[in-house]
Amino acid sequence: MREGIGALETWVKSGDKLIIPWPTEFVAEVQSRVIESMNLISAWKIIPLATITQIIDSITNNLLEFIIDIRKKYPNIKDENEYHNIKRKDVDSSFNNYISSSNFIEE
Numbered sequence: 001m002r003e004g005i006g007a008l009e010t011w012v013k014s015g016d017k018l019i020i021p022w023p024t025e026f027v028a029e030v031q032s033r034v035i036e037s038m039n040l041i042s043a044w045k046i047i048p049l050a051t052i053t054q055i056i057d058s059i060t061n062n063l064l065e066f067i068i069d070i071r072k073k074y075p076n077i078k079d080e081n082e083y084h085n086i087k088r089k090d091v092d093s094s095f096n097n098y099i100s101s102s103n104f105i106e107e
Helices: 005-014 024-031 049-073 080-085 088-098
Strands: 018-021 044-047
Touching (some): 005 049, 044 049, 049 088
Antiparallel strands (some): 018 044
């Protein structure tokens, strides 16, 4: 799934089920395992809204932890004009601790 957090929030607000169709290649592969004389035309996975809510909460919490960590390291930075004073290694370290290690980024 490659949708952004805004799309996930929209799904949760709508109350609709999140249905993800199987890739055509996978349906074709599974076709041979279907009951004899039956055809598999399509398949999908339903993602519960609670799962999407948990994903949104986790992303939000990790992003806040990232920001709090940078703020603790640089308490004197008050506005964006001072962002250039933040060391790249500190941003990289915080990013790795709170964002990258959280399995939110597909490689």
